[in-house]
Amino acid sequence: MATEEKALQKELMVFEQHKGEWLQNHPGDFVVIADETIAGFYQDYESALKAGLSRFGIRATFLIKQVWAEEPIYLIH
């Protein structure tokens, strides 16, 4: 689990740095970030994945994150 916890840390920091401005222009969209490169914004997860693979390649890691003001907490009952 340690690898998964460390993965995408830089990308998550980039997300936090830009979240305020993105909430104005891209609320609800999915952003794709690899390292510090922002690939773009997409209306659904599938389009974001496709764009990330196309831009960064299959061997690259990249973050796909929906632009929310408040991070949702999902309930499992």
Added chain:
Amino acid sequence: MKFPFSPARLLQQGPHIEILISATRLEVDEGRAIGLEYPDMSVRALIDTGASLTIINPEIAASCKLRQTGRQKINAVGGEAGEYPEYAAAISFPGSELPSLDTTRVVACPIIRQPFFSCLIGRDILRKWLLKYDGRSGEVEILA
């Protein structure tokens, strides 16, 4: 698609279905072209109206080489709360007419009650289906 359980089995085990999990079709196709292999895995999944998202056992993510695309905050009854890795996956339903999901998000969280289930199909997938549950007859029907 109808799933004829007995009322007793439906009561004891809940509505469940065999599924096939793998990396997304895009990755499998692209990976194959450059010699990468992405194994798939057949597992039993509980159809869980109480789960917001689809959850898998973390071992599945590793075995199927799923791509991590983020993290999700999960709060589970019983105290397992925290942030867990989110992966891109494809899910198909062998032996049924249900359409495959070529790209869907799953979260790896060790809350699954093994050995009975390795996956919880949550409301993110259920939002694509009509689910009929008849506890009297034991019949469960899914219309996609």
